Amino acid sequence: MLCQAASKMAIKVIVLDPSENCPASALAYDHMVGSFDDSATVEEFAKRCGVLTAETEHVDVATLEKLEQQGIDCEPKASTIRIIQDKYLQKVHFSRHGIPLPEFMEINNLEETKRAGELYGYPLMIKGKRLAYDGRGNAVAKSEGELSSAIDVLGGFGRGLYVEKWAPFIKELAVIVARGRDNSILCYPVVETIHKENICHIVKAPADVPWRIRKLANDVAYKAISSLEGAGVFAVELFLTRDGQILLNEVAPRPHNSGHHTIESCYTSQFEQHLRAVVGLPLGDPSMKTPAAIMYNLLGEDEGEPGFKVAHQLIARALEIPGATAHWYDKPEMRRQRKMGHITLVGPSVGVLEARQKSMLREEGYENRNEVAPRVGIVMGSDSDLPVMKDAARILNMFGVSTEEW
Amino acid sequence: MLCQAASKMAIKVIVLDPSENCPASALAYDHMVGSFDDSATVEEFAKRCGVLTAETEHVDVATLEKLEQQGIDCEPKASTIRIIQDKYLQKVHFSRHGIPLPEFMEINNLEETKRAGELYGYPLMIKGKRLAYDGRGNAVAKSEGELSSAIDVLGGFGRGLYVEKWAPFIKELAVIVARGRDNSILCYPVVETIHKENICHIVKAPADVPWRIRKLANDVAYKAISSLEGAGVFAVELFLTRDGQILLNEVAPRPHNSGHHTIESCYTSQFEQHLRAVVGLPLGDPSMKTPAAIMYNLLGEDEGEPGFKVAHQLIARALEIPGATAHWYDKPEMRRQRKMGHITLVGPSVGVLEARQKSMLREEGYENRNEVAPRVGIVMGSDSDLPVMKDAARILNMFGVSTEEW
Numbered sequence: 001m002l003c004q005a006a007s008k009m010a011i012k013v014i015v016l017d018p019s020e021n022c023p024a025s026a027l028a029y030d031h032m033v034g035s036f037d038d039s040a041t042v043e044e045f046a047k048r049c050g051v052l053t054a055e056t057e058h059v060d061v062a063t064l065e066k067l068e069q070q071g072i073d074c075e076p077k078a079s080t081i082r083i084i085q086d087k088y089l090q091k092v093h094f095s096r097h098g099i100p101l102p103e104f105m106e107i108n109n110l111e112e113t114k115r116a117g118e119l120y121g122y123p124l125m126i127k128g129k130r131l132a133y134d135g136r137g138n139a140v141a142k143s144e145g146e147l148s149s150a151i152d153v154l155g156g157f158g159r160g161l162y163v164e165k166w167a168p169f170i171k172e173l174a175v176i177v178a179r180g181r182d183n184s185i186l187c188y189p190v191v192e193t194i195h196k197e198n199i200c201h202i203v204k205a206p207a208d209v210p211w212r213i214r215k216l217a218n219d220v221a222y223k224a225i226s227s228l229e230g231a232g233v234f235a236v237e238l239f240l241t242r243d244g245q246i247l248l249n250e251v252a253p254r255p256h257n258s259g260h261h262t263i264e265s266c267y268t269s270q271f272e273q274h275l276r277a278v279v280g281l282p283l284g285d286p287s288m289k290t291p292a293a294i295m296y297n298l299l300g301e302d303e304g305e306p307g308f309k310v311a312h313q314l315i316a317r318a319l320e321i322p323g324a325t326a327h328w329y330d331k332p333e334m335r336r337q338r339k340m341g342h343i344t345l346v347g348p349s350v351g352v353l354e355a356r357q358k359s360m361l362r363e364e365g366y367e368n369r370n371e372v373a374p375r376v377g378i379v380m381g382s383d384s385d386l387p388v389m390k391d392a393a394r395i396l397n398m399f400g401v402s403t404e405e406w
Numbered sequence: 407m408l409c410q411a412a413s414k415m416a417i418k419v420i421v422l423d424p425s426e427n428c429p430a431s432a433l434a435y436d437h438m439v440g441s442f443d444d445s446a447t448v449e450e451f452a453k454r455c456g457v458l459t460a461e462t463e464h465v466d467v468a469t470l471e472k473l474e475q476q477g478i479d480c481e482p483k484a485s486t487i488r489i490i491q492d493k494y495l496q497k498v499h500f501s502r503h504g505i506p507l508p509e510f511m512e513i514n515n516l517e518e519t520k521r522a523g524e525l526y527g528y529p530l531m532i533k534g535k536r537l538a539y540d541g542r543g544n545a546v547a548k549s550e551g552e553l554s555s556a557i558d559v560l561g562g563f564g565r566g567l568y569v570e571k572w573a574p575f576i577k578e579l580a581v582i583v584a585r586g587r588d589n590s591i592l593c594y595p596v597v598e599t600i601h602k603e604n605i606c607h608i609v610k611a612p613a614d615v616p617w618r619i620r621k622l623a624n625d626v627a628y629k630a631i632s633s634l635e636g637a638g639v640f641a642v643e644l645f646l647t648r649d650g651q652i653l654l655n656e657v658a659p660r661p662h663n664s665g666h667h668t669i670e671s672c673y674t675s676q677f678e679q680h681l682r683a684v685v686g687l688p689l690g691d692p693s694m695k696t697p698a699a700i701m702y703n704l705l706g707e708d709e710g711e712p713g714f715k716v717a718h719q720l721i722a723r724a725l726e727i728p729g730a731t732a733h734w735y736d737k738p739e740m741r742r743q744r745k746m747g748h749i750t751l752v753g754p755s756v757g758v759l760e761a762r763q764k765s766m767l768r769e770e771g772y773e774n775r776n777e778v779a780p781r782v783g784i785v786m787g788s789d790s791d792l793p794v795m796k797d798a799a800r801i802l803n804m805f806g807v808s809t810e811e812w
Contacts, residue, residue: 267728323695
C-alpha cells in the first residue's frame with residue numbers, strides 16, 4: 001500500500017523483503033531479496049536509499065544505529081525503533097514521559113511473577129518483551145495456578161518477560177499520528193479497533209465515543225509521539241477504561257492496520273502521509289473526507305484453497321456493496337488467521353456502514369438492506385408531533401425511502 | 407492509473423506499449439514493448455491475456471476483429487473501436503441512433519468545402535477523420551478565404567476530412583459512463599471540462615448547471631453508450647449550447663481525463679470501474695463521496711528541465727493545499743503541452759476549491775487563503791437580522807473562521 005501511494009507521486013521505493021514474491025515486489029521500483037534482520041544485507045540495502053524507513057519494528061536496530069552514524073538518513077530514527085521493538089523498554093519510556101498506561105513490571109522468575117500477581121490481581125497479562133505482534137507473545141493467567149503454564153507458552157523467562165496489570169477496558173481505540181521532518185505533528189481521527197483472537201479484525205472511524213474521550217485520546221497520542229525521534233506515521237493503540245481513562249497500550253512506528261481505512265476515507269492516506277513525512281514534504285490533511293468508514297480484515301479462515309475460496313466469496317459480496325473497496329494483498333500462501341486483504345466501507349454514518357457490513361457478511365436479519373440503512377431520521381420534540389410525522393414516514397415509505405424514528 | 411487500481415484488487419495487468427520506460431511499466435505485471443498498431447504484435451500480446459482492453463482508440467482494429475473471431479475477448483468490442491476511431495463514422499453512427507450532435511458532412515474537395523461553408527456559416531470547424539486527439543486534427547476557418555490553408559494544415563483531403571457546423575457552446579460537459587458485461591449502465595456525475603489550446607486543462611465536478619441540464623446530459627450520454635457494444639468505461643464529451651441544448655461532441659471508449667478526479671472523489675474510480683466492467687465484476691457506485699472536486703492537468707510549460715522545474719514548483723504548492731493530491735506520471739520526457747501529471751482537489755464545494763486552486767496557482771488576489779475559503783455562510787432572512795448576525799461574524803473572526811454573508 002506504501003508502494004501504491006508512492007506510485008501516484010512517482011516516488012521510487014526499493015523494498016527489502018526475504019520473500020521473492022512478496023506483495024510489494026510487483027509495485028516497487030526494485031526489490032532486494034534478503035532479511036531485514038541481517039546486518040550486511042541491511043547495510044547494502046541502505047546504501048541504495050535516499051531515505052531508509054521500516055514497515056516493521058523487528059529490524060536489526062544495531063545496524064540502523066551504525067548506519068545513522070555513517071550519515072544514512074533513517075526515518076523514524078533508530079532510537080525510536082530500539083525503544084519500540086522491546087515492549088518493556090517501550091513501557092518504561094512512555095511511563096517516564098508521563099503517558100498514562102497500565103501498571104507493569106519486569107519478571108525474571110516465578111517468585112517475582114507470583115508477587116506481581118498478588119499486587120495486580122488476576123487475570124494477569126504476561127508479555128514477551130520482543131518479537132511480539134498480533135497477540136503473539138501475550139499470555140493471560142487467570143489465577144496463580146496458571147502462571148507456570150503461561151510462562152511456558154511464552155518460551156520461559158530466558159526470552160525476557162514482563163507483566164501488566166489487567167486493563168478493564170470497554171473499548172480499544174487507536175490514533176494514527178504523523179510527524180514531519182520539521183517536527184510538525186498531526187493526528188488522524190480516533191478510531192475504534194475490534195480484535196478477534198488478538199488480531200485486529202474491524203476498525204470503525206470515527207470512534208463512537210464522547211468528544212472529551214476523543215480529545216483525551218488525541219492528547220495522549222500526541223504526547224507519546226512527541227517523545228520519540230524521527231519522521232513518519234505512528235500508530236498509538238489505546239485502552240478506554242470503564243472510568244473514562246485513556247491508557248496507552250502500545251505504539252507502532254509505521255503505517256498500521258488501524259489506518260488502512262484512510263486510503264478511502266481521508267484526504268491524505270496514512271501511506272501517502274508516511275511518504276510525505278519521511279522524504280520531507282509538508283504533511284497532508286489527515287481529516288476524513290467521508291463521514292464514516294469501517295475496515296474489515298480478511299483473515300485466513302482456513303489453510304490453502306478452502307481459505308482462498310471463503311475470502312473470494314466475501315470479496316464477491318463486498319463488490320456488490322455501495323462504497324466498498326476490496327484490497328487483496330496477493331500473498332503467495334493462505335494461512336489461518338493471516339491477514340490476506342481487507343475491505344473498506346465508506347459512507348454517511350458508522351450505523352449505515354455497520355448494516356452494510358452485516359449484509360456483506362450475511363449476518364442474520366440483514367438480508368433486507370432497506371430495513372437497516374435508514375436514509376431519513378424523523379426526530380420529534382414531543383409526542384404530539386407524532387400524528388404529523390407518521391404521515392411523513394408513510395409518504396417516505398411510498399417512495400421506498402427507509403426511515404428511523406427517534 | 408489503471409495499474410494502480412488493479413494492484414489494489416491484485417488483478418494482473420499486462421501492458422503493450424512501444425516505450426521501454428512508459429509509466430505503466432513500473433506497475434504492470436508484465437510489459438511487452440511493441441506497437442499497438444502492428445498486427446503480429448497485437449496478436450502475440452492478445453494470446454497472453456484473459457481479457458483484452460485498450461486505453462487508446464488508435465489501435466489496429468482489423469486485428470482486433472480477427473482476434474474476436476478467434477474467440478479472444480475484447481472489451482469494449484472491436485466494432486466499438488472501429489466506430490470511434492474514425493470521427494466521421496462516429497458522427498454517422500450517433501446521428502443514426504438519434505443522438506443530438508452538431509451538423510456535419512464529409513468533404514472531398516474545395517468545392518464541397520465551400521458549399522459546406524455556405525450552408526453552415528463561419529467559423530467552420532474542419533476535422534480529420536482519424537488519429538485525432540487533444541485538438542490535433544482540428545482546424546477552424548473563420549471565412550471562406552481561410553479554407554485552403556486550414557485544409558493544408560490538416561494534411562489535405564487525402565487524409566479524410568469532414569466539416570462540422572460551429573457549436574455555439576457556453577460550456578463543455580462530460581459524462582463518464584460505465585457498462586458492465588451484463589449490459590448494466592451507470593453514469594458518473596456530469597462534469598465541466600475547460601480546455602486550453604484544445605487540451606483538457608481543468609475539470610470541475612459536479613458541473614455547475616441546472617438540474618434539467620444534468621439530466622439531459624446524462625440521458626444523451628446513456629443513450630450514446632447504449633448504442634455501442636462491449637464493457638468498460640466510456641467518456642462522452644458534450645456541448646451545452648446557449649439555448650440549453652446538449653450536443654454530443656465525441657466519445658472515447660476508455661478511461662478519460664475528464665474522469666481522473668474520480669480517484670479521490672467517487673466511491674469507485676473510473677479505473678477500478680473499467681477493470682470491474684471488463685473482467686465481469688459488478689459495477690461499483692459511481693457517485694461522489696466528496697461534495698466537489700477540481701482536477702488540474704499539469705501540462706508541460708516548457709521543454710526539458712525548465713518544464714520539469716515549473717511542474718515541480720506547482721506540485722510543491724499543491725502539497726500545501728488541504729485536500730489536494732498530486733499525480734506525477736513519471737513520463738521519461740517533458741514536452742510543451744504534454745500531460746505530465748495532474749492535481750486533484752476535493753472539498754466542500756466547487757467555490758472553495760476554485761479559491762484553493764487560485765491560491766495554488768498564485769493567482770492575483772488569492773494570497774490570503776482565509777479570505778477566499780469561507781467556512782461559515784451567514785444567511786439572513788431579512789435586513790433586520792443584520793445587527794445580530796454581525797456579532798456572530800465578529801466572534802467567528804476572533805477565532806479565525808472566515809465567513810461569507812448572503
